Amino acid sequence: DAKTTQPNSMESNEEEPVHLPCNHSTISGTDYIHWYRQLPSQGPEYVIHGLTSNVNNRMASLAIAEDRKSSTLILHRATLRDAAVYYCILRSGGTSYGKLTFGQGTILTVHP
């Protein structure tokens, strides 16, 4: 399975941008990059996904490196409600197409 690596934790101040990195050096050409976030005592929720091009939605932006070996989730103006665990995962094809594996994620702390 293609793996992802994220920092254990990051901190930000409210209303400042946050850049959450993810490394996926073994990504294959057809793997999609997905991001989820998990608030305390809740199930994760989808944030954004992409393949090659940068993506924007109402929650965040996703910047994907040209070689696709890394990506960055960008929260343009962090709020206290953005404090959560953020997971970067790969959705793969081939024999692993149904398997969804999450790592440890990044704990984001937002300071007022």
Place this chain on the structure above:
Amino acid sequence: DGGITQSPKYLFRKEGQNVTLSCEQNLNHDAMYWYRQDPGQGLRLIYYSQIVNDFQKGDIAEGYSVSREKKESFPLTVTSAQKNPTAFYLCASTNSRDRRAEAFFGQGTRLTVV
């Protein structure tokens, strides 16, 4: 409204007893998943299923069993063989054939062994 429902939210079990956690979805998703989460940790995959009457072991399947008799339902049984069952259990579903598709999660079941 479409969604994925787990029940119960809290569950207490005596040591040596089996217990079954419920997960139901009305999203017409083919794939369903069970994860375990310990305090301060990420999600670990227990079992997943992509089709009725078929399922695959995840990374920590020992001490757990599942069934997939209906597309909508994927119950998880925590057996007495699971040595440390106290944890937060999450169920998810998605369209496994579309790698762009998002996964939907339930609100979780917190299991405590007393």
